[in-house]
Each structure stands twice: as C-alpha cells, then as structure tokens.
Amino acid sequence: MFTITPASHADIPETAAVLASAFVGDTVMSTLVHGDDRQRRLTGLFAALMRSGALRTGRVDVARRDSDGLILGAAIWDAPRHRATLAAQLRELPGFVRALGVRGLVSAARLQAVLARHRPSEPHWYLAEIGVSEQARGAGVGSALLTSRLRKIDALEQPVYLESSNERNRALYRRHGFTRMRTIAGIASAAPAAMWREGRQNPVVAAGH
Template identity: 30%
Template sequence: MLLRVQCDQRQVRLLLAPLVEGTGEAVELQRGKIAIAPEEQGACLWYPAEVEIFNEQFEQMLVEIVSIFSHFAGEESGKRFEHLIQKISNNEPKQTHCEVFFIGLKPSARGKGIGKILLQPVLDYADTKQVGCYLVSSNPRNISFYERHGFQKLCPIEISNSYSMTGMWRDEC
C-alpha cells in the first residue's frame, strides 16, 4: 500500500529545513546536494565528506518524520521507520567519506544510463577530494549497478528476520 500525504509549503519547509534553505524554486542545499534527472526521471541526494549526516538537526527531522508516519500510518509504522533509521545509522562508517543518501528512478527510466548520470557527480567529488564513498542498497537487484561503479559490499544491515539492506563502500581513487 502506498501512502501519499498532501503537505502544504509550510509543512514541506519544516520537514526539509535540515536539508535546504530558501523558498520556491530557488532552493540551496545547506548540507547535502541533489541532482534531478531531466523530466524528473530520477533523483540523487548525497552528502559531501564535510557534512556530518546524523547530527542533532538531522535527528530532529527524523523525530518529525516518525511523528508523521505514526499519525498517518499508525504508531507501529512509525516505530518500524525509527528502527530502520537506527539500524542504518549504527552501520555508518567512521572514516571520512561522502554518502549517497538516496538515489531513485522512475521504472520507465531504468536501463537508460540515468542512474549513472545521477551518481557521477558523487563519484567525481569523492575522487577529487580523495575520500571514500558509502551508500546503503535497499534492493539486492541494485548491487551489481553499484559494483560496476566501484562499490563493494561492506556489511549486511539486518532490519528484520526477512529483510536486510547492504552497506556498500567505494575506496578513494
């Protein structure tokens, strides 16, 4: 079941405040960077090495998101989301790195090189700054895509008895 929540601009700004500043179409990311494919076929949100992802500001945003999940989808859904984030943050690498926080494509955009285009700025940044790059693959089918771009499996992240994610690492070049 897909849950769609309508938010007004005030609510969107509140939820995204830890990530963005500004209003309307002129939005500058304070902490992360975002790439959006033409015709909104996909997007990639990533963090440079200088940014501490799981800081107090981010934690507050997660509290708000858990509250929204709980309100609209039930308290149990909110607890599951909170558990997921905790498991992911517990496996965060300690060494300096950039991080792909989210990358996703519309199904119709898959297999057309758009994922590679969205990922390339992150890899270029990592190579230029000579830092590693980390991501968590939520789908085993995507692992070969990441491996083709130099990532290796780092650790399994067991979310439940029936579902796990994979932490992946790309060494600095």
C-alpha cells in the same frame, strides 16, 4: 536526453514524487509506510528528508529531461560528518509524522539505529537515496546520477558508503567501484548490504558510459 543538475528548494515536491514512485515497492520502505495512500505518504517523507537534511548539509542531484525540464531521477547525498541537525529535524517533525505516523516514526528511529551501527567511522559521503521515475528506467539515468557526483567526490579523494537491499542495484554500484562489506542483520523483511567505495583521484566510469 537529460542533464544532471543540483536541486533547489523549488524542486522538492517534484523530486520527492519521483523518489516516492521509485521506492513504492522497496522492501525496507514497506516496513515503515503502509496503506493505500503509500505513494502520497512517501512523497511527504522524502520532502521532509530533503528539507531537514541534504538540501542544507549535503547534495541533492536531479536528472532533468532536456526537452521540458521534467525530473526523471534524483540522488540524495550526505556530506562527510554532516547530518541533519536536531533543530532541522524538529522543524520537519509534522511532515515525518504525517508520512509515517507515530508508530512508523518509532520504527524509523529503530531502523536508523541499526543502520548507524554499521556505518564506518572514517569520514565519508553517504548515498542516502537514489531513484528513477518509471518512464525513465533503463535509460541510464541512475548511472548518470552516480557518475556525476562520484566525479566530484573523486576530485576530493573521499570515500563513499551506502546500503542496498536490491541485487540489481548492487550490480550497478559494483560497476561504479563499490565493494560489499557485510550484510546488515536486524531489519524486518530485508537484508541490505553495506557497500563501500574508497577515495580515489581518478573517477571510475561505469561500463557503457
């Protein structure tokens, strides 16, 4: 059993490690972070992302195992019209450089520019990252993380946007009310789908939950 709770700054190291383990085989991340120490560098990258962005201007939700509080999964959300400020990004710049290197930082900036061109202009929540630890996969953790935040967003009648390069994940998002908008071109080794979920009054609960 597990419970969905907001993450705190004290949770950053553990949450970042869980996300790193979930994304170690991701096709998009593989274009940015290379090498034998990829897991460590990804952990640093997610920690810097949380410190510079979502913990300040969005939401980070975690799934905690009830028996011991171990974090099994996490989701990073950006609130409408709230993104990391330049000052916050500059504070975390050393962390980004350690994770990506200078060349990787340039590649990441180009990737973000490609993704940004496809984002809707309408104010929306943005699911930046979601991942589940290997030991908890198949236990409904990802679905529970989505349901928990989408219920809150539905109460505000606001839409949600995300990108997904994994067909299995896209099926999960469709069960939660997302529809495919387009395929995003211009990214090496990946063709992520842009997906949108309209704002609504009543939450859509995934089948089986």
